[in-house]
Amino acid sequence: MTGLQDIKSALRRAAVDGIAPGDVRASSDAEKTLADLSDMIAATVLPRQIILRPKTGPTLTLSGDSARLHHIQSSDGTVNLDVKDAEEAAKLLRDAIEQGGHVVLRIHAVDSHGATRSRGIAASQLRTALGVSEPAEDTDPLAQLEAGLPSGTRTALEITDGGFDLLRGDASEAAELAEWAAPMLDTLLAETSPLASAMETQGQLALGWPGDNGRHIRIAGRLGHIVVASVDGAMTAV
């Protein structure tokens, strides 16, 4: 079973990369947008730019890393703020979001924040200033993965350092599935894989054969755990 021992460590590496660049959240609900924005900043590890594009008003570019917000800049040049005061940043963001109507948030990777980097404020300070409640504590990631398995799951296994643990179904089918999954996971979680970071904490890959009602395969990752499942029935979004 080639490479299985590397898979967990690869997923852990991916897990420290924050929210996947390119991810988008959009809402007309200001409170939801503020909560999403707080989550995005809290999840940053490497340097990220968060683009806040309201339907009306200038676009804001937020620079963050290490769960801190450092800088806010507006597209019309009226805001160029090295963030030092959480209340000031919160007011600016709340005004932009409440007046902006439908707001799109998009996160980008950047090499560094260069000259724009200041000490900034912690995501928790911003959350408090915005009046956004702390996210609920995550329960056991493997239990969450198991709970998320579709009802038609025939076989499910967790990839471990030495092989796999059977979660559901027949052991020989699981062994075949694990053998197939090994090269797939090596590719999926490789350093150069554009999907490694998408699988970081809550990513799922589903693969289907021709025909809408056949079997499909799901690979789900969450905080260093990875589950592979063979599922009877049509592939659906979860």
Next chain:
Amino acid sequence: MQAADLSRLRARLPACELAAYVDIGAGTVLASDGALTYPQEYLDVLRDCAALVFSVPNDDGIFDHAMVQTPTGSRVFIRDPNAPDLVICCICAPWLVLSDLLSETRQILAELDAAALQGSQTVEAARG
């Protein structure tokens, strides 16, 4: 498949923010249509994702569709049944109904096949 066809597909699928038609064999992006203008690098990454998810064969035959799902949205990849190296890639909102996307994409591909067949018959008739 041209940008106008992808635009037609997106018009039927409000959850679809970007659609691209890529050749994973040749490593090229052939056409795209999106709610925003996306840089080429972004489309190239989407093409790389398509190549990656279809890179590992299976004893039960090749996969013809795949979906990468995160809480913030989905990336869906659908192979052209007549040319498996050609893939329609879609970036969609979390509220995507996958079955709608699959059926609309296959409908567009069928329409294009029918138009191509009609075109070739017209050429043959003109030659005859």
